[in-house]
Amino acid sequence: xxxxxxxxxxxxxxxxTTVIPDLSLEVKEGEFFTLLGxxxxxxxxxxxxxxxxxxxxxxxxxxxxxxxxxxxxGKRNIGMVFQNYAIFPHMNVKQNVAFGLTNRAIPKDExxxxxxxxxxxxxxxxxxxxxxESLSGGQQQRVALARAIVIEPDVLLMDExxxxxxxxxxxxxxxxxxxxxxxxxxxxxxxxxxxxxAMAVSDRIAIMNKGVIQHIGSPRxxxxxxxxxxxxxxxxxxxxxxxxxxxxxxxxxxxxxxYAEDFEGSLAGGDGEAPVKxxxxxxxxxxxxxxxxxxxxxxxxxxxxxxxxxxxxxALESGQHVEIVEQSASEKIYKNGEDVFLKIHRxxxxxxxxxxxxNLTAGGNK
Ligand SMILES: Nc1ncnc2c1ncn2[C@@H]1O[C@H](COP(=O)(O)OP(=O)(O)OP(=O)(O)O)[C@@H](O)[C@H]1O
Ligand SMILES: [Mg+2]
Numbered sequence: 001x002x003x004x005x006x007x008x009x010x011x012x013x014x015x016x017t018t019v020i021p022d023l024s025l026e027v028k029e030g031e032f033f034t035l036l037g038x039x040x041x042x043x044x045x046x047x048x049x050x051x052x053x054x055x056x057x058x059x060x061x062x063x064x065x066x067x068x069x070x071x072x073x074g075k076r077n078i079g080m081v082f083q084n085y086a087i088f089p090h091m092n093v094k095q096n097v098a099f100g101l102t103n104r105a106i107p108k109d110e111x112x113x114x115x116x117x118x119x120x121x122x123x124x125x126x127x128x129x130x131x132x133e134s135l136s137g138g139q140q141q142r143v144a145l146a147r148a149i150v151i152e153p154d155v156l157l158m159d160e161x162x163x164x165x166x167x168x169x170x171x172x173x174x175x176x177x178x179x180x181x182x183x184x185x186x187x188x189x190x191x192x193x194x195x196x197x198a199m200a201v202s203d204r205i206a207i208m209n210k211g212v213i214q215h216i217g218s219p220r221x222x223x224x225x226x227x228x229x230x231x232x233x234x235x236x237x238x239x240x241x242x243x244x245x246x247x248x249x250x251x252x253x254x255x256x257x258x259y260a261e262d263f264e265g266s267l268a269g270g271d272g273e274a275p276v277k278x279x280x281x282x283x284x285x286x287x288x289x290x291x292x293x294x295x296x297x298x299x300x301x302x303x304x305x306x307x308x309x310x311x312x313x314x315a316l317e318s319g320q321h322v323e324i325v326e327q328s329a330s331e332k333i334y335k336n337g338e339d340v341f342l343k344i345h346r347x348x349x350x351x352x353x354x355x356x357x358x359n360l361t362a363g364g365n366k
Contacts, residue, residue: 002187003063003154004029005050011058012045012211019045020211022059028203030185032178036198037208038234043191045211047157050189052076063154076155079148079186083160087132087143094119094128096143100151118150121180138169145177149184156181156188162197170194174201195235199223207231224348229356232279239280239322245351245360246273254278254351257318259296261346268360269353276360279350282311285324287334288341295341298322300334314342 005027012020020042027033035043048054050061052073060067068076087096094115101111119125122142132140141161148156161177162170178201181188192198198205199219207214207222207230215227226232233240243256248271252263256278288295298314301321309325312334316322324342334340351360 001154002030002185005155005187005189006062007046007059008062009059010046010049010056010061012042012049012054013057018211023211023213024059025206025213025216027187027189029187032181032188032190032201032203034190034192034198034202034205035208036192036195036205036234037214039193041208042211043193043208044159047159047189047191050076050155051078051080051157077151077153079151079153079156081141081144081148081156081158081161083163087140087147089132092129092131093124093135093143096132097146097150100147104151114150118146121149121183122146122176136169137165138173141165141173142176145180149180149186153186156186158188159191160193161190162192163194170197177201199235207234209234225359225362226279226350227359227362229277229279229352232350232352232359237282237323239282239285239324241278241280241320241322243276243278243351244273245276247271254346256296257316259294261344263346267351268358268362275354277352277354277356279352280322280344281348282323282325284345284348285322285342286345287312287324287326287332288343289332295343298340298342300336300338300340302336303334305333314340316342 007023007025010020010023011018035046037043045054049056052071056069060069062068088099091099097118098111098115101114119128122145124139124142124146127135127139132143135143162173165173174197190201202219204216204218205222206216209230215222215231222231222235226235229240232238241256243254246253247267247269250264252267254261254263296316298316300312301315302313304311305328308328310328310333312324312326314322314324349361352358353360
């Protein structure tokens with residue numbers, strides 16, 4: 001059985017230090033939910049609270065409608081996979097996977113059946129008699145995953161399970177994890193600080209900073225309409241420019257240096273003129289073709305051909321450097337030193353208040 005997990009006004013303190021001040025969120029049944037944030041923001045702390053290895057100073061954590069705050073870890077029916085996959089070196093693969101079942105009152109042939117099935121699910125059947133020392137990192141990680149899910153947990157917790165693997169293997173394993181989670185539909189909380197990994201595997205992501213949730217949404221929502229400037233710069237790459245936003249009724253003008261664009265439609269906030277921070281992702285810029293005379297004036301510093309795309313590093317008139325990306329298939333390749341005019345896809349970019357705390361474009365296209 002899979003469960004819904006509810007965090008209500010959860011607080012975590014270590015001694016006098018509050019690490020998580022007041023956190024509320026709901027992870028849906030069967031969902032692949034990821035906590036993403038910088039080192040020290042409280043991801044592992046929160047996961048350990050769900051597992052029962054950390055006390056909860058205030059608020060409640062519930063599985064469906066049952067508060068689990070005081071339930072011992074052994075009674076929570078949780079599967080866990082952590083960074084250092086801690087499989088038993090003196091047991092072979094099959095024994096490692098069967099371990100969680102042997103101390104439950106389950107008949108031997110039933111154990112056998114379940115282990116065989118899981119070994120097949122995570123694709124390590126051919127290694128079942130091997131000792132861990134003769135397995136690669138990725139194979140060991142699969143054993144750890146098999147051991148966590150063979151007990152048919154209500155909840156699967158994974159804390160940076162791939163961080164010990166090399167880049168290629170990480171990608172293979174994250175695909176495998178996603179596939180397996182999809183097949184067995186266990187409510188999963190996954191922790192990583194790799195934003196690409198988070199985007200690749202998650203149904204929804206919570207971006208955390210200093211114990212506070214900044215934004216919860218699908219990878220696409222978070223990338224396209226980040227709730228604040230922290231989220232915009234944490235997920236993906238972006239260029240942040242200083243601008244001025246002038247509003248009058250349904251029309252707004254955005255100026256960045258001598259460049260101005262008008263906007264129709266709704267932007268948060270009232271009439272008037274205010275300084276803003278403008279987040280323009282590399283693909284939200286484009287180089288104006290031909291003899292454009294409007295746009296952000298800049299000079300190509302470096303063109304970097306990366307196969308599918310070409311990245312341009314450009315110095316703007318203001319002195320600021322920006323990175324833009326164009327499909328390599330587009331007609332023209334610009335050269336170092338060339339003067340260009342940049343334009344922006346104005347329905348895509350995000351405009352924040354001067355403090356970067358509020359996205360004024362949040363109601364816009366997703
Ligand atoms: N047992 C503890 N006692 C005191 N402080 C702790 C303890 N465990 C963690 N902390 C502190 O709590 C904060 C959150 O730590 P946590 O391990 O949850 O971060 P994290 O988001 O998992 O970071 P990372 O990405 O580096 O793993 C940090 O400031 C850390 O120093
Ligand atoms: Mg951690």
